[in-house]
Amino acid sequence: MGRFDFQEMLSAFIVLFAVIDIIGAIPIVLDLKQKGRSVNPMKATLIAFALLLAFFFAGDMILRLFQVDIASFAVAGAFILFMMALEMILDVEIFKNLGPIKEATLVPLVFPLLAGAGSFTTLLSLRAEYSTLNILIGLTLNMVWVFIVLKMTDRVERLLGKGGIYIIRKFFGIILLAIAARLFTANITSLIEQFQAVK
Numbered sequence: 001m002g003r004f005d006f007q008e009m010l011s012a013f014i015v016l017f018a019v020i021d022i023i024g025a026i027p028i029v030l031d032l033k034q035k036g037r038s039v040n041p042m043k044a045t046l047i048a049f050a051l052l053l054a055f056f057f058a059g060d061m062i063l064r065l066f067q068v069d070i071a072s073f074a075v076a077g078a079f080i081l082f083m084m085a086l087e088m089i090l091d092v093e094i095f096k097n098l099g100p101i102k103e104a105t106l107v108p109l110v111f112p113l114l115a116g117a118g119s120f121t122t123l124l125s126l127r128a129e130y131s132t133l134n135i136l137i138g139l140t141l142n143m144v145w146v147f148i149v150l151k152m153t154d155r156v157e158r159l160l161g162k163g164g165i166y167i168i169r170k171f172f173g174i175i176l177l178a179i180a181a182r183l184f185t186a187n188i189t190s191l192i193e194q195f196q197a198v199k
Contacts (some may be wrong), residue, residue, distance in 0.1 A: 002131025012130050012138030018176040019084065019122045020142055023148045024159070024169040029153050032109070039152035040105045047106065048114035055115075056123045056135070064123070068127045071190040077125030078184035081176055084118045088173025114146060125183055128156045138180050 032039055063073055083094050116180050149156055157165065 001136075002132040002135070004137070005131065008017075008130045009137045012126055013043045013137045013141055013190070014175070015122060015179055016138055016142045017120070017127060018144065018179070019081065019171040020144045020192070021169065021172060022114070023156070023165060026149070026153055026157050026165055027108075027162075028113065029109065029150065031159060033153075038105070039109055039150065041147055042112065044105050044150060045143055045147040048110045048146070049139075051115040052109070052119055052123060052139060052143075055120045056127075057138070059120065059124045060127070070124065071187040071194075073121070074125040074128040074177035074183055074187040075191065076122055077121035078180045078187070080118055080121045081125075081180035081183065085173050085180055085186050088153035088171070090171050090178065125187075128187055129183075132151065187190055 029039055060070070063070070086092065087094050123135065123139070160168070
């Protein structure tokens with residue numbers, strides 16, 4: 001599990017906060033409610049948390065099954081984070097949800113907004129740098145925050161306003177872009193060293 005490190009925990013929290021981006025998802029949640037599609041905050045939070053935990057612990061086993069190491073996955077994860085950052089900064093849609101399920105709590109709220117490809121990739125990518133304990137604490141705090149925001153969606157929108165939500169989304173998009181660059185450079189070096197060792 002590793003030793004508790006406040007700096008690591010805070011870094012993991014911020015990365016996951018930017019990727020999950022529940023504040024940026026508020027307009028989507030409000031739109032779902034206006035269309036009469038009910039959203040259950042507790043159910044959504046618990047299912048998303050369970051999915052993220054399952055992938056965090058079983059994802060490593062899946063990688064070993066396909067003979068992929070954490071560093072390689074982290075580099076791939078950096079590309080995913082990079083594209084998600086572009087979505088947030090440039091207001092473009094790269095990841096589209098074209099699934100057949102219409103129930104709002106599960107789709108699109110739990111998947112792909114809360115527990116999607118970006119979140120899964122980020123969790124395993126973080127394992128390349130941080131201890132399990134600090135990542136789990138950061139994830140748990142994010143899930144608490146997700147529940148609070150979903151429970152108070154209308155109030156949060158009134159408090160921040162559309163402009164405030166827009167600015168926060170842009171700000172975390174830039175942070176996510178920087179994190180993607182750091183994740184890529186940190187792990188590509190390890191892969192190059194492994195390649196040179198094999199040669």
